[in-house]
Amino acid sequence: MSKSVDVKLAQFKFPSMCVVCMSPSSKYFGIEQVYTYGQKTYRMKVDVPMCEKHYQAASFKSSVEKVVEKHVAVGGGILAGIAAMIVLILRWTGDNSLIIKLFIGAIMGLGVFAMVWWVISAFIAPLFAKRESKEARNAVKITRYSPMDQITRLEFANEQLAEILQKTT
Numbered sequence: 001m002s003k004s005v006d007v008k009l010a011q012f013k014f015p016s017m018c019v020v021c022m023s024p025s026s027k028y029f030g031i032e033q034v035y036t037y038g039q040k041t042y043r044m045k046v047d048v049p050m051c052e053k054h055y056q057a058a059s060f061k062s063s064v065e066k067v068v069e070k071h072v073a074v075g076g077g078i079l080a081g082i083a084a085m086i087v088l089i090l091r092w093t094g095d096n097s098l099i100i101k102l103f104i105g106a107i108m109g110l111g112v113f114a115m116v117w118w119v120i121s122a123f124i125a126p127l128f129a130k131r132e133s134k135e136a137r138n139a140v141k142i143t144r145y146s147p148m149d150q151i152t153r154l155e156f157a158n159e160q161l162a163e164i165l166q167k168t169t
């Protein structure tokens with residue numbers, strides 16, 4: 001079972017213990033989450049303490065994960081971008097010059113490329129991570145941020161650790 005703790009990040013400090021196994025920590029692993037409220041975007045970053053072993057596990061990328069991130073994401077993005085550009089130009093009904101069609105097509109192609117690349121590298125590639133990597137990376141998750149009171153909700157996979165933190169904050 002996981003457990004959530006609400007903290008003010010500006011005042012919050014992790015104890016120097018690994019968030020996965022609670023042994024003394026030696027490194028920090030950065031986790032990040034972006035929240036958008038109306039016009040404002042909040043990029044929440046938290047450095048969570050980890051022992052050497054779990055830091056390595058969190059940072060380690062399996063070879064499949066690397067291939068998906070680098071090649072599949074870029075290749076898929078390029079193909080989708082080109083396809084979007086071709087479809088747009090072929091179905092163009094307005095009477096505009098070819099330059100304008102190509103220009104708008106290129107912008108749309110780039111947008112589609114960026115979207116497909118981001119989805120594959122951010123969401124698909126991590127699915128191929130090793131079990132230990134997933135466990136370490138997901139030990140702490142940012143699940144909510146409220147700009148009104150600047151409270152960030154951290155979800156801990158390790159319930160025991162969450163309870164210790166709750167007592168100290």
Ligand SMILES: [Zn+2]
Pocket residue numbers: 018019020021022023050051052053054
């Ligand atoms: Zn550890």
